[in-house]
Amino acid sequence: MSDVMTLSAPWWSFLLRGALTYLGLLVLMRLAGKRSFGEMSAFNVVVIALAGGTLRTAIIGDDQGMLGPFLGVAGILLTDKGIAWASTRATWVNRLVEGFPALLVRDGTRDCAALRRQGVPEAALDRALHAAGLEDEREVAIGRLEPNGKITLVRRSR
Template sequence: MSTLHSLFALSIPLLEIFVRGSATYIALLAMMRVIGRREAGGLGITDVLLVVLVAQAAAVGLHGQASSVTDGAVLVGTILFWSVVFDALAYRWPRIGRLIKSEPRLLIRNGEYNLQVLRRELMTREEVQSQLRLHGVDDPAEVERAYIEPNGLISIVRRDHGEPDEPGRPDVTL
């Protein structure tokens, strides 16, 4: 029975778990907000590796000497708590929301690239053109507006206001 008790008993103080979880969540949120949207969209193998490494590096700061299931549950609860709090703040107060959450950025207007946004997002014209092709657009001149969205994906409004293809799903008829 003592083994079962040690499995669920807090091994470090509750306040320490909460403070560690809070500090780590807020620090990672700030860092992810600074790196830009491009890193958020569609994960490739190197992106998954990066996420795993960041999680592993953050784990030391998160759990300290924690060893029980309850410690982990409190930590997960703390992270979920802050996630909900920041979402609620962003919803309730739009000014705070602009600090916490990204807004779409205009990549193309009337067929012309916004070079300032391309530089900020570390994107080349070729990378944007690749994304345009995924939407069934061959020439940037066909684009009235294209945005990089907060999730890292690119959305397009065509000049003819036709519907672009859905990314990753080419219009193929057999």
């Protein structure tokens, strides 16, 4: 039982490794783009599971005990809380972490270049239009790809 609580490295290294892994994955997710996890598909779930399994070693190394992983998760949670705290107090931090929305439709006209830049298939925009009860983009004043990967549409006034 004593092996379960024994650490293979100093306790603070697990916190630090958890925090750095969180920040590294956050950067990779931002580079992957808004649409990467906006709509959770089976592919996204597989990527998340593989990323978690792959990053296990980055967080706890060769540690076989129970305490190391809990310290690593504590580092992740503390970092997440710290980023959330900073994001609510500094707009630039929020924009750095979250990103900016991208215009996909303006005044009833679809911006095909923006769709390609953001990795949004035409069919995804069509699904968003239909989900909003719209037949096509001519009924839309503005359509945005939000930083969370969702498409929001504002209907033109009649």
